[in-house]
Amino acid sequence: MSKKQKRKNKDRIALIITGAILVIGSMIPVSASLFGQTGYITEITSSNRFGGALGDGALPNTYEWHIGYTFKTKNGEYKTGSVTVKGDAVSSKSGLRVGSPIRYFAFAPQFNTPGKGRFDSSTIIYVLMIGLGVFLIMLGVRKKKPLKTPATKSRNITAMFSPL
Numbered sequence: 001m002s003k004k005q006k007r008k009n010k011d012r013i014a015l016i017i018t019g020a021i022l023v024i025g026s027m028i029p030v031s032a033s034l035f036g037q038t039g040y041i042t043e044i045t046s047s048n049r050f051g052g053a054l055g056d057g058a059l060p061n062t063y064e065w066h067i068g069y070t071f072k073t074k075n076g077e078y079k080t081g082s083v084t085v086k087g088d089a090v091s092s093k094s095g096l097r098v099g100s101p102i103r104y105f106a107f108a109p110q111f112n113t114p115g116k117g118r119f120d121s122s123t124i125i126y127v128l129m130i131g132l133g134v135f136l137i138m139l140g141v142r143k144k145k146p147l148k149t150p151a152t153k154s155r156n157i158t159a160m161f162s163p164l
Contacts, residue, residue, distance in 0.1 A: 015140030022133030026126040029113045033123050036103040036112070039071040042078065047092055065092035071102040071112065079109040
């Protein structure tokens with residue numbers, strides 16, 4: 001196998017692995033949001049702004065906030081979760097309050113997401129990421145067709161018109 005062929009195989013494997021990570025990583029929040037159980041926030045444990053201003057021209061005065069919370073599951077256990085949101089210099093503008101709904105997996109409450117369990121903007125972004133992951137996997141699996149030289153074209157044409 002030539003060096004060029006080995007390089008192409010490594011590139012294909014990298015595409016497949018990247019696509020699989022995107023698909024699996026994006027399916028967890030979508031599945032929790034759509035198929036998980038509903039719990040409710042009992043306490044906001046932290047609200048911290050981190051990093052500097054994002055500074056893009058479209059959204060001036062925009063910062064990232066890390067919101068930590070505790071929520072109660074249906075069986076009465078208290079679990080923790082967190083989310084990163086964009087807000088301004090003073091507030092996270094997340095809308096999370098005590099009593100806000102949280103969707104989580106019953107078998108693994110550490111996988112949770114704020115929301116009411118419907119398609120909203122964050123769920124749709126994850127669905128698009130799943131589509132991108134599937135596209136990358138398809139690119140990695142697809143084999144290139146061999147180039148047709150004039151000799152192979154001639155043989156194919158001759159084979160099509162030759163009597164049996």
